[in-house]
Amino acid sequence: MKIDPANPADLSAQIAQAIRNAIVSGELIVDERLPSESELADQFQVSRPTVREALKRLAAQSLIRTQRGATGGAFVNRISFEDAYSQQITTSTLLLSMNAVSFDTACEARYALERACAALSAQRRTADQLATMRAEIFRQAQPGLTDEAFCASDVAFHRALVDGADNPVLSYQLAGAVEAMQPLMNMITFTARSREEIIALHTKIADALEARDAPSVDATLIELETYTRQLARDVAERKRKTA
Amino acid sequence: MKIDPANPADLSAQIAQAIRNAIVSGELIVDERLPSESELADQFQVSRPTVREALKRLAAQSLIRTQRGATGGAFVNRISFEDAYSQQITTSTLLLSMNAVSFDTACEARYALERACAALSAQRRTADQLATMRAEIFRQAQPGLTDEAFCASDVAFHRALVDGADNPVLSYQLAGAVEAMQPLMNMITFTARSREEIIALHTKIADALEARDAPSVDATLIELETYTRQLARDVAERKRKTA
DNA sequence: AGACTTTTAAATGTCAGACAAATAAAATTT
DNA sequence: AAATTTTATTTGTCTGACATTTAAAAGTCT
Numbered sequence: 001m002k003i004d005p006a007n008p009a010d011l012s013a014q015i016a017q018a019i020r021n022a023i024v025s026g027e028l029i030v031d032e033r034l035p036s037e038s039e040l041a042d043q044f045q046v047s048r049p050t051v052r053e054a055l056k057r058l059a060a061q062s063l064i065r066t067q068r069g070a071t072g073g074a075f076v077n078r079i080s081f082e083d084a085y086s087q088q089i090t091t092s093t094l095l096l097s098m099n100a101v102s103f104d105t106a107c108e109a110r111y112a113l114e115r116a117c118a119a120l121s122a123q124r125r126t127a128d129q130l131a132t133m134r135a136e137i138f139r140q141a142q143p144g145l146t147d148e149a150f151c152a153s154d155v156a157f158h159r160a161l162v163d164g165a166d167n168p169v170l171s172y173q174l175a176g177a178v179e180a181m182q183p184l185m186n187m188i189t190f191t192a193r194s195r196e197e198i199i200a201l202h203t204k205i206a207d208a209l210e211a212r213d214a215p216s217v218d219a220t221l222i223e224l225e226t227y228t229r230q231l232a233r234d235v236a237e238r239k240r241k242t243a
Numbered sequence: 244m245k246i247d248p249a250n251p252a253d254l255s256a257q258i259a260q261a262i263r264n265a266i267v268s269g270e271l272i273v274d275e276r277l278p279s280e281s282e283l284a285d286q287f288q289v290s291r292p293t294v295r296e297a298l299k300r301l302a303a304q305s306l307i308r309t310q311r312g313a314t315g316g317a318f319v320n321r322i323s324f325e326d327a328y329s330q331q332i333t334t335s336t337l338l339l340s341m342n343a344v345s346f347d348t349a350c351e352a353r354y355a356l357e358r359a360c361a362a363l364s365a366q367r368r369t370a371d372q373l374a375t376m377r378a379e380i381f382r383q384a385q386p387g388l389t390d391e392a393f394c395a396s397d398v399a400f401h402r403a404l405v406d407g408a409d410n411p412v413l414s415y416q417l418a419g420a421v422e423a424m425q426p427l428m429n430m431i432t433f434t435a436r437s438r439e440e441i442i443a444l445h446t447k448i449a450d451a452l453e454a455r456d457a458p459s460v461d462a463t464l465i466e467l468e469t470y471t472r473q474l475a476r477d478v479a480e481r482k483r484k485t486a
Numbered sequence: 487a488g489a490c491t492t493t494t495a496a497a498t499g500t501c502a503g504a505c506a507a508a509t510a511a512a513a514t515t516t
Numbered sequence: 517a518a519a520t521t522t523t524a525t526t527t528g529t530c531t532g533a534c535a536t537t538t539a540a541a542a543g544t545c546t
Contacts, residue, residue, distance in 0.1 A: 010499070012299060024333070030341055036526060047501045049292050052527085053299045056255060060300035061333070068527045069509025078341045084334050090267070090304070091327050092416075098273055098321045101412060108363070109412035116359035120351070169344060169352035173335075173420050177412075253528070279497060290530045295498090311498045312538025 003044055011046050012053035018044075019054065023063055023076055034064065034074040062087065081168050085175045092180035103188060103232045110181040111225040113174050114158065115218055121164030122214035132160040133206045140199050150195065151186040155179055157202055164209065189231040197227060246287055254289050255296035261287075262297065266306055266319055277307065277317040305330065324411050328418045335423035346431060346475045353424045354468040356417050357401065358461055364407030365457035375403040376449045383442050393438065394429040398422055400445055407452065432474040440470060 001022055003014040022028045035043065040051045055074055058064045062083040064074045077083075096106060121129075136157040140150055155178065162174045201224045208216035244265055246257040265271045278286065283294045298317055301307045305326040307317045320326075339349060379400040383393055398421065405417045444467045451459035 012499090013302075016303070020333075024336065026340075038526085049295075049502095050500060052292075053296060053499095056296045056299045057303035059256075060259070060303040061330075063337070066527065067509085068507070070523095070525045071510055072508080072526050074527090079334065079337050081338065081342070084338045087304075087334060088331065090263075091322065091330060093267065094306070094322050095324065095327050095415070096412070097269075099324070105410055106412055109410050109416060112359040112363065112408075112410075112413060113356065113416060116355040120355065165355075167348055167352050167355075169339070169349055169420075170355060172338070173352060173356060173416060177416050181412075255528090281497085292531095293529060296528095309498065310538085311536070313494095313496050314539055315497050315537075317498090 001043075010053075011044075011050050012057065015040075015044055015046070015051065015054035016057040019058060020061075020063060028076050030076050030078045032076045034076070036073055081172050084172055088172070088176035089179050092176035093183075096180055096184055103185070104229060106181050106184065107225060107229055107232070110177050110185075111221055113177045114162065115221050117162045117165040117167075117170055117174060118217045118221055119214045120167065120170070121161055122209055122212050122217050124166045125161075125164030125209050125212075126166075129160050129164045130206065130210055133157055133202070133209070136160070137199060137202045137206060140195065140202065147186070151183055154186065154198070155182045158182065161205070161209070185228060185232075189228065189235060191235065193231055198224075201227065244286070253296075254287075254293050255300065258283075258287055258289070258294065258297035259300040262301060263304075263306060271319050273319050273321045275319045277319070279316055324415050327415050331415070331419035332422045335419035336426075339423055339427055346428070347472060349424050349427060350468060350472055350475070353420050353428075354464055356420045357405065358464050360405045360408040360410075360413055360417060361460040361464055362457045363410065363413070364404055365452055365455050365460050367409045368404075368407030368452050368455075369409075372403050372407045373449065373453055376400055376445070376452070379403070380442060380445045380449060383438065383445065390429070394426055397429065397441070398425045401425065404448070404452070428471060428475075432471060432478060434478065436474055441467075444470065 001018040003011065003018055007014055019028070019034070028034070034040065037048050037051050037055070041048045044051065055064060055066065059066065062077055062079050065077045066072070066074045095101075136153045139145070139153045140157075145153075158178050162171055162178060165171070201220055204220045205217055205224075208220060244261040246254065246261055250257055262271070262277070271277070277283065280291050280294050280298070284291045287294065298307060298309065302309065305320055305322050308320045309315070309317045338344075379396045382388070382396045383400075388396075401421050405414055405421060408414070444463055447463045448460055448467075451463060
């Protein structure tokens with residue numbers, strides 16, 4: 001692990017990259033302890049604050065964890081699916097809110113991914129997951145539910161559908177898509193949407209999953225996508241008229 | 244933006260979280276300049292190094308960028324699709340290498356996601372993307388190609404397929420899946436695989452995309468998935484026997 | 487007046503040294 | 517032998533300083 005003093009990039013960024021490479025390449029393995037900050041400072045010929053900045057960069061990516069005390073130090077962290085979820089959701093949310101992504105594009109991606117899970121979910125969903133979906137549908141039908149609560153329940157419903165595929169890798173990959181895009185979609189369409197319509201489609205999906213009828217789940221998700229995109233068009237149209 | 248001095252967590256982590264919240268909530272907008280490090284130190288009642296550690300955490304997530312000089316400072320960064328790609332690939336790669344994810348699980352997820360793109364790609368792929376795929380197939384047929392180069396070409400082929408869907412959100416979501424899993428799969432199966440077989444399937448996929456025949460693309464991807472999983476089983480079987 | 491050069495100020499990047507706090511092992515006492 | 521105290525190590529934080537970069541302001545020359 002070496003750094004280049006001639007490199008114009010920050011020393012702390014270079015050091016972080018060097019350690020990151022060592023982790024990705026397997027040179028440093030999970031739970032292995034890194035040298036102490038002072039030792040790293042000596043190795044890289046920099047000061048301790050610079051080393052610390054590098055370590056904080058890595059900590060922000062969940063690549064290391066630190067512990068104080070006599071036997072403490074920085075340890076290579078085993079990235080958990082939960083760590084990865086939350087990072088993905090943050091990144092996806094900002095990516096969508098900061099870039100001019102059309103509603104159609106986001107919507108298309110979200111449903112394409114969700115439908116990829118649906119077939120597996122139809123085979124494997126547990127009674128528990130189905131019960132979760134029914135419960136969320138029930139919640140969605142409550143009068144006086146705020147838009148935020150309806151949106152959260154919507155996310156929970158789709159999350160249960162995705163988890164029904166019983167594939168943590170798939171769930172992880174979709175976490176960003178569903179959890180980041182759903183609020184965005186709700187924000188755009190909540191003024192126009194009909195809760196009854198959505199609840200009816202959710203019920204149809206739950207019924208199809210209960211019957212383990214994959215084609216029907218797929219068809220209903222397409223219906224839901226079509227409905228959502230139509231809503232967005234209506235909202236855009238109305239906005240155009242008033243302006 | 245406030246921090247809690249009674250909180251046992253690192254001050255720099257708390258400060259990073261406070262600023263992160265301000266960005267996600269829209270309180271700080273893209274390209275907006277944060278207060279200088281000294282000002283932040285005053286605001287949060289901590290020292291400058293602590294503030295700097297917090298800012299480095301945010302920089303590691305591409306949430307801010309810094310610039311030196313008179314009009315410099317830390318600015319809220321517009322996360323690009325490229326930033327998001329590379330973060331996703333790093334995270335996904337480590338997630339898979341550090342956790343006991345079965346080959347079947349990873350493989351299933353990867354092909355489920357890729358097939359989600361295939362239908363769109365069949366409609367929309369450009370001549371250029373098709374040409375890329377053909378070129379990669381040609382490269383894969385070269386004798387004397389190293390396993391690493393074959394693997395890289397394999398990734399490029401599938402990447403072109405995914406990009407054919409012409410949906411950047413979808414491409415971003417799949418980058419992690421395809422680029423992180425493909426090397427893993429190749430590592431496991433390269434001893435046993437038949438390049439001819441893979442090239443034949445790639446050709447079949449390219450032909451189907453050229454004909455814009457979505458069902459055929461889907462079917463061939465299933466074939467490829469089946470072949471890959473069979474390979475993994477063979478390798479595991481052989482390993483079991485020799486042991 | 488206008489173009490060029492020099493100066494200055496502000497900001498991040500880096501360093502050195504110090505102390506605080508946490509933690510576990512070692513030493514001591516009961 | 518058990519409980520307590522001491523000690524060493526390590527991360528967390530602070531203070532203050534200097535280096536470097538950068539753009540604006542001031543100054544100078546034509």
